Amino acid sequence: MASKAKTTVTFHSGILTIGGTIIEVAYKDAHIFFDFGSEYHPETPLPDENLQTLVDHRWVPEMSGIYDARLNYSYQGETPQEFKETAVFLSHAHLDHSKIINYLDPSIPLYTLAETKAILEELNRDGDFLTPSPFAEKNFVREMIGLKPRDVIQVGEISVEIWPVDHDAFGASALLIRTPEQLITYTGDLRLHGYHPEITEAFAKAAFQTDLLMMEGVSISFPEREENPEEIKVLSEKDLIQRVVDVELENPKRQITFNGYPANVERFLQLVEHSPRTVVLEANQASLLQEIFGKQVPYYYAKDKINPDLNPELEVSYQTLLADDEKYLWQAVADFEQLQAGGLYLHLDAQPLGDFDPAYAVFLALLADHEIEFLRLAVSGHAFPADLKQIIAWIQPKLLVPIHTLKPEKLENPYGERILPTRGQKIVL
Ligand SMILES: [Zn+2]
Numbered sequence: 001m002a003s004k005a006k007t008t009v010t011f012h013s014g015i016l017t018i019g020g021t022i023i024e025v026a027y028k029d030a031h032i033f034f035d036f037g038s039e040y041h042p043e044t045p046l047p048d049e050n051l052q053t054l055v056d057h058r059w060v061p062e063m064s065g066i067y068d069a070r071l072n073y074s075y076q077g078e079t080p081q082e083f084k085e086t087a088v089f090l091s092h093a094h095l096d097h098s099k100i101i102n103y104l105d106p107s108i109p110l111y112t113l114a115e116t117k118a119i120l121e122e123l124n125r126d127g128d129f130l131t132p133s134p135f136a137e138k139n140f141v142r143e144m145i146g147l148k149p150r151d152v153i154q155v156g157e158i159s160v161e162i163w164p165v166d167h168d169a170f171g172a173s174a175l176l177i178r179t180p181e182q183l184i185t186y187t188g189d190l191r192l193h194g195y196h197p198e199i200t201e202a203f204a205k206a207a208f209q210t211d212l213l214m215m216e217g218v219s220i221s222f223p224e225r226e227e228n229p230e231e232i233k234v235l236s237e238k239d240l241i242q243r244v245v246d247v248e249l250e251n252p253k254r255q256i257t258f259n260g261y262p263a264n265v266e267r268f269l270q271l272v273e274h275s276p277r278t279v280v281l282e283a284n285q286a287s288l289l290q291e292i293f294g295k296q297v298p299y300y301y302a303k304d305k306i307n308p309d310l311n312p313e314l315e316v317s318y319q320t321l322l323a324d325d326e327k328y329l330w331q332a333v334a335d336f337e338q339l340q341a342g343g344l345y346l347h348l349d350a351q352p353l354g355d356f357d358p359a360y361a362v363f364l365a366l367l368a369d370h371e372i373e374f375l376r377l378a379v380s381g382h383a384f385p386a387d388l389k390q391i392i393a394w395i396q397p398k399l400l401v402p403i404h405t406l407k408p409e410k411l412e413n414p415y416g417e418r419i420l421p422t423r424g425q426k427i428v429l
Contacts, residue, residue, distance in 0.1 A: 008024075008429070009023065010426040011426075015408075017331070018221060029083055030229070031086055034089040036099075040095065042335060043358055054100070059180070062075060064106070067103050068102075086162075087108065089175055090110065091112075093171065097188075098130065100130075104232070112173070119170065119292070120141060123286060125139060157180055158177060160176070165203050166200045168191075169263040169264065170266050183207075187213070191382055210395060213395055214390070216383075217407070218405055221406035232377060234377050254326075254345030255339060256329050257331070258329060258330075258346035258347075259345075265289060268281060279329050279330070280330040283307050286310060289308060290309065290310070295372060299316070300317065302335070304377060341370060348377055400419075
């Protein structure tokens with residue numbers, strides 16, 4: 001009797017770390033991978049971005065037959081299995097999930113939601129977002145196949161259904177992966193306190209009693225912090241917009257600027273729609289809003305590069321913004337030393353993101369030197385611990401694998417088994 005085919009799952013990277021998740025699901029002669037980013041350690045920069053350097057420092061995993069064969073890299077792992085069909089899926093545009101897509105073998109198809117494809121192409125407009133390919137122009141972005149919610153892609157006998165979820169990168173998705181014997185679920189990054197908790201819930205219910213759930217647990221990585229009275233606690237994306245509006249109303253005669261994370265395009269849209277002052281975005285960000293939502297908004301150029309897609313009638317001059325202290329709430333991205341002393345800058349999950357990045361202290365010192373008040377209003381892209389429990393309760397997985405977290409042991413599964421794999425481990429379902 002022929003032995004039954006087995007589904008295997010290999011955790012190449014993204015275990016016991018936040019970022020750089022690359023997992024492989026294989027069945028017979030087909031296999032798929034998700035995602036394709038790298039780890040991020042701004043405190044210990046690498047000498048270069050060569051693939052071999054990234055592998056040597058474990059920012060990306062050792063893998064065979066996946067990377068562009070023209071890159072100078074030699075695979076040192078076990079003798080690999082031969083596959084006839086391969087595909088890669090991206091859950092969302094954050095760098096820890098997408099940064100090295102230009103290093104993927106050009107002949108392997110890469111699938112993602114259409115919004116994520118658009119965001120990546122726009123963010124890499126100047127070639128400083130993704131790791132550049134040495135074989136193309138600086139702002140090259142490899143081909144991506146943009147999907148609609150709930151599209152199904154067949155790779156051999158594996159089928160992959162893509163579900164939108166709420167995260168602080170617009171166009172984020174989760175995957176329902178089916179082999180003839182199993183239903184396997186990958187959450188990507190998700191939450192219940194953004195603008196669309198209902199899409200996260202719909203996905204979770206579609207994954208009901210999945211055989212294997214690979215679930216992000218970023219928020220349980222950190223110890224519960226003592227409440228800091230100095231820090232403003234923001235409970236949701238909606239709450240954050242209200243805080244910004246309050247700050248504007250409390251400061252009628254003062255320069256107010258802000259910055260955020262570009263992929264969170266919906267937050268920019270909400271600011272535009274709710275701010276009492278006229279919101280002016282940096283041109284690349286305005287272009288992204290136009291591309292994703294078809295919305296034209298006032299913008300300015302921080303660099304002199306003209307964007308022909310933008311409506312020239314909506315341009316506000318940089319000099320006007322620098323001189324303003326009452327009419328505009330505008331996105332500052334550079335030249336912070338030119339902002340007005342006594343002004344207020346709102347840091348809405350912009351880069352540098354926080355203490356772990358050495359650039360953060362430098363940035364705070366620069367603002368302090370120029371007497372610009374810094375106010376941080378932050379909302380996580382990741383489900384709060386109680387919401388992680390709720391999502392697991394909706395799914396009731398037979399087997400749970402916590403990933404994308406420093407403390408996987410803190411995520412429990414009251415509905416079945418749980419395993420805590422190590423980096424590189426392969427499991428057979
Ligand atoms: Zn993310």
